[in-house]
Amino acid sequence: MMTIHITYFAALRDATGQTEETLRTEVKTANALFHELTTKYHWPFSEADIQVAINDRYQPVEAALKEGDRVVFIPPVAGG
Amino acid sequence: MMTIHITYFAALRDATGQTEETLRTEVKTANALFHELTTKYHWPFSEADIQVAINDRYQPVEAALKEGDRVVFIPPVAGG
């Protein structure tokens, strides 16, 4: 079990109904966490739509998580 | 014989030593006039370097001249 801090932006913030949360989880990787949360919140995205940031840097979606990581799932961007 | 008005710009103005002149000539075309004037002023350009405007519009260098035309020989441009 480890503690992970998650921040939500844009469509994921709307779909989740909160800005951030801290949770304890058994999963080991970012994509496993994504699937756990998708089940919980019924997010309208597939893994292919999403990028992952860990501690404010993009990481591969398969990246391992460690205690205290700050995770952001990034829905499709539309700046510019 | 016809009367032609010529205006000089840039390098051709320097090489000719005047801004404009009106002359009477036997030649029938712009390129013939160019060669007549090159002989007179020793212009440092060949026909391939030069474009021709007649009455303020680009014309082919072989264009026929008529009485009263205003001619400008255009050295290589360098705007922008």
Add this chain to the structure above:
Amino acid sequence: MNFQLTSQPIETLIDSLHPHTGGIVTFEGRVRDINEDREVSSLEYVAYPELALHEGHAIIDQALKQFDILKAYAIHRTGHLEIGDIAVWIMSAAIHRQEAFEATEYIINTIKARVPIWKKEHYRDGKTVWVRCDRCAHHHDHNHVVKEKSHGTG
């Protein structure tokens, strides 16, 4: 008059450039009133600032490395924007123009692909949508409409 000659100075807001600078290309992205055939009344841009700044700086650094330019700069707006407002402004300065065109186009394309900024469109019919990407929105209309809510008229 769409082409003019002037003997007076031409002035823009760009200064402090290296004296080798011969060509500057800027891009302004503005909020337009139509997107994918829907009438837009306003926009909201939200950024993930820590990562957006990191990625933005990395994009400018890459442009400076990849193209023969003297300077590059970009600024992106956040918050609520009206039609005609500038969402993003980019400039590249180079000795020769070709490099400035290429760098500016690289920077806007890469910002759109990588920088975590999201755009919520507010429509005249009162609905709102988080846009997934430019020029591809209506091909995936069902997935796009992540959440629509009534928003008054506009």
Add this chain to the structure above:
Amino acid sequence: MNFQLTSQPIETLIDSLHPHTGGIVTFEGRVRDINEDREVSSLEYVAYPELALHEGHAIIDQALKQFDILKAYAIHRTGHLEIGDIAVWIMSAAIHRQEAFEATEYIINTIKARVPIWKKEHYRDGKTVWVRCDRCAHHHDHNHVVKEKSHGTG
């Protein structure tokens, strides 16, 4: 700071655009202090105004026909310019950015090729030369130096 986020309005000097406008690309051509390895102190631009205006308008009209743009505009300076001064300024506004990039690049390339404007470079060594074209000057050095005269130092 070469990349910034801001919640404040971004402002430029461009206004009065169609509300469909999503992308604006500008080009600024500036006087630089080095050309073809020679140190330039200032420039002089001379135009043949009647033909330059005709050709300039024709270029803008062609850009409006050829590219999917909403507006295009160009202005060219004449007279004596110092290092850093803007010699030419061009803008294209379009619904989508790609067309604005293409149109602006077309306009500057075509102005340089067709509009009867000439540039005399004044060098730090006091000489002056009517430039034949950009980026090709030194390949024809003898032909270029149409007339050199002493011009003081600068």
